[in-house]
Structures are given as structure tokens and as C-alpha cells.
Amino acid sequence: MTEPRPPLRAYLPHLRRALAVWRRNTAVWHKLLIPSLLANFGEPLLYLLAFGYGFGTLVHRVGGLPYITFLATGIACSSAMNAASFEALYSTYTRMDPQKTWEGIHATPLGIPDIVLGELLWAGTKGLINALAILIVALALGLVAPAGALWALPVLFLSGLCFAALALVATAFARGYDFFTYYFTLVLTPLLLVSGVFFPLASLPRPVRLGARLLPLTHVVSLVRPLLIGQSPPHPLTDLAVLTAYTLFAGAGALVLFVRRFER
Amino acid sequence: MDDNAAALLVTDLHKTYGGRTVVDGLSLRVARGTCVGLLGPNGAGKTTTLRLLLGHTRPDAGRIEVLGFSIPDAASQARARLGVVGQSDNLDPDFNVEENLYHYARYYGLDPRALRERFTDLLTFAGLEDRRGAPLRELSGGMRRRLALVRALVHDPVMLFLDEPTTGLDPQARFHLWQRFRQLRREGRTLLLTTHYMEEAERLCDRLVVLDHGRVVAEGAPQELVRRHVEPFVLELPAEAGRGLGLREERHGLRTLHLEETVFVYARAREDLEALLSRCPETPARLRPSNLEDVFFALTGHALRD
Incomplete structure (x- = not known):
């Protein structure tokens, strides 16, 4: 006999508690707003200008788009990935281990799953914020369609959650910061290079192209780039399904791993 | 086995880590409104016992009841009524003094905007009323401990777990904290204290429980223990x-x-x-x-x- 599933209502306190963690992290981000916004806007702007205009004079149109537009729509995706990953690796680890913020929170009614869920939501938000900064720059430069940018926001938030969940799995195993360098070098950089951010997938060899279809960033780009230039994505349901599946599996895995790490 | 007078009831608790027995048949009772000290050498099982009481780790066997809640199943409800001052400093360094209380209140499901007055009272209780906006790095060790104490009081808990709360403090800072603990006890709160300082145990606690090798080796009032054992x-x-x-x-x-x-x-x-x-x-x-x-x-x- 299987146990009856608790009603969805039963999960509401967890969501409320997770939001307390989310608000804590948001408040800290808010305190450091100016320097973090400078980084959010400054770096992508430099990249766009340097590569878009500099490199763009050499290559002109890529995938049917001016290179700077191709690049801006790609970087919006990769920045959601990078920001969410960075937050869920370095910042989450800092709060979990050296800073003992989790220990302090764990003395309250919040359990480890509540804290992890809060961290996940926050890192996803951080991904969205960074992607939004790129979109604002791209809108100011007249590179993307305003309506499309609105449609892209929920997708970029989901992407943030997806990469946050994957990064949390790594953080759950981490014993120090060194470990995260591997994650960036061995996981994120290859993803960045084969997912159509800087150049179209079509220019890759066929096996790589097929492999890239299994990777989450490919699906983010496949959704977001058409949206941003005012077109419909070619296969939105598949893309959303892949991203949701990654988020749920990695998120559930991270929960189990963190609980095991803390409750032994 | 209902025992309404007990804030804490532990029966035959066992916990093993990788074949090493850390808690070995521990039984414990703390009456409401009393201050009980847990003593024991390093490795006696004090920290693991506290983790078990908070529901942070599951016992291999035994029963725990904190404020009438069965642990670990209802640990979250129990923690909502408990204040914890941990052994290590886990104040939030990303916030100043008052923000530490402000955000901590949220974890208890409270609306911190409605608690400004309470924060003022707590900061006064801790002697930190002039330091509301101070970043944590400007606080002395004693101030940090006092802030940790009032942070554990934001939700007005009926029971406090104090894990070596005065370790590393100078005599003045320690004395100041003792006064605060006494006052909390007078207010009718139950205190469970671990300490390595016998003087602290003797001055503050109504009853002492001496642990070694994960079990209780003696318990009683401080002077009673002296009479009975030496x-x-x-x-x-x-x-x-x-x-x-x-x-x-x-x-x-x-x-x-x-x-x-x-x-x-x-x-x-x-x-x-x-x-x-x-x-x-x-x-x-x-x-x-x-x-x-x-x-x-x-x-x-x-x-x-x-």
C-alpha cells in the first residue's frame, strides 16, 4: 500500500520559509546594488561593443542576423547561466560553510530543504537579473524587440533555476572553493561553446550538434533568440520540457544531497 | 507517557556515527522553568545530543520530546518555540546589528516591520542600543555573543539552548551574560546550557547532568553532586x-x-x-x-x- 500523497497545501509553509531565505539574499544584494549593477551592465556592454562592432565588421550576418544581434541574444542566455551558476556555487557555498549563515538559519523552524529551495529561487533570480541587464543594453542599442524581450523573461528565469539547480548539485559535494573551478572549466565553458551562443550550431560537426541537443543551454538559446527578435521559437515545447526536466531532476538531487550532507 | 512539567524528555537515546557510538542510552529530563547544565569532556556527546534535540540529525533509537513535540518529526514546530545560541559565531556578517534581528524574525514567520519596538527592547537588554547600525566587524566578542543571545529571543521562545555561550569571553563579558541568563530564567524560560566552566555551571544551574561516553554519569544540584561524589x-x-x-x-x-x-x-x-x-x-x-x-x-x- 502506498502512502497517500500530501495535498499541495502542505508544501505552502516550505515555500513561505524558502521565501524568507530568498528575501535575506535579496536584501544583501540590495545593499550592494551599485557595484553589482555596474558589473551587471558594464561587462556585457563592453563585450557587446567590442565583439559586436569589432568582430561584427568581419563577419556581418550570422544565422540570418547582424552579428551584434546574434551575439546580444546569445549573451542574454549565457549570462543567465553564468550568474545563476556563480551564485549557486560560490555564494551559496560561502553562506553554507565559512560564513555559517545556514547554521544560523537552521536553528529556526527552517529545515535544510527550505534553505536549499530559497537558495535555488534566489540564484535563479540572480540569473534573471543579469540577463535582464543585457536585455536593457540590447534594447537601448535597438538590437531586440521590446515585446519579445518580455516573453523571454520567464524563460530566462527558468534557465536561471535550471543552472542554479545543476550548480547546487556540485555545491552539495564541495569541500572548498577549488572544486568550482573544475565546474566552470569542465561544465560551463564547454556548454557555452557548443550551445549556439557565439556562433550557430550549424557550423559544428554533426555528432557535436546532436550531442548539443541534450544540453540545457542549447534549448535556452533556441527559445530566447527567436523571441528576442520577434519570432516564434521553432520547438518551444521540447525546449521547455528539457529545461523543466533538468531543473526538477537536478533540484531534487540537490535537495537529497544537502539533506544527506547536513543530517548525518 | 505525558509529562507536562517537562520541557524536555529524552529516553534511551542512541546515535552511532560510522560504527562509533557517540550517544549511548542517554536519558534526560528538564523541568519547565529550570536551568539545567550539560557537562562533560570533549567528545562526551554534548554537541551530538544538542543536534539530536534540535532534530538536526536522526537518532538510531530512543525518544525525544521537546516542549511536547516529538523530535525529529515535529522538530520544525519545536524550533519555532526554541531559542538557540550556538557554539560557533553564526551571526550574519552581511548585515548590521539590527538587520540581524530583522531578518532572523522572518525565519520565524514574523513580520519584522511590526517588531521595531521589540528589537529596541532586545538591543537594550543586550546593551547594544547604541550599536543598532554598526557592522558586525566593529563588535567585540562579548557584544557578538550578546547579539547572538537576543537574536535567539526575537520570537520570545519559552526555552533556550545555550551551547558554551561564554567560551572565549573575558570575565566582565561573561558576568554580563550570566546576568542576562538569570533574568531569562526569572522570566520563566527554561534553559539548557552546555559549558566547560564549572563556575558557570555552579552559579547558573539548578541541576547538572554530567555526560561521558554518550551517557549520563551523574546528575543533581551542583552542591548535591559535590556532596555525593567527592x-x-x-x-x-x-x-x-x-x-x-x-x-x-x-x-x-x-x-x-x-x-x-x-x-x-x-x-x-x-x-x-x-x-x-x-x-x-x-x-x-x-x-x-x-x-x-x-x-x-x-x-x-x-x-x-x-
């Missing part, structure tokens, strides 16, 4: 002088304990020790009533545990 008087001598007096073995009512370069000679009658002392008038020695420290050594031995 002779009332002790003479402390340098080991050299002890050897000169031929004190290697126990003899006629004297019990000796060798600790590094010192010999402790325990006796029922003060005169016996005075007689001993008269035989070596040149020796720097100290004759005193025995205290909790002597109980501690008598019960848990004197080998280093680190």
Missing part, C-alpha cells in the same frame, strides 16, 4: 612533595589523584589534611573545600580528551 576537602600539592609524603596509594581515608605535576589529596576531615600539611611546611600547597571541578575529575577521569 570528599569535602582537598589539598593540592606539587607532585614532588606528594611523593615525599608517600602518597602514591590510598591510605587511611585519603584519596589521591595525580594530574600532571599536581597531586590532589581528598579527605573527609579537614584535620587529616592539616596534619599532612604540617609534615611539609615549606611546600607551596593549597587546602580548600572541594568543588565541581573535583567532581568532574572524579567522574570523567583526567586524561586529555582532545
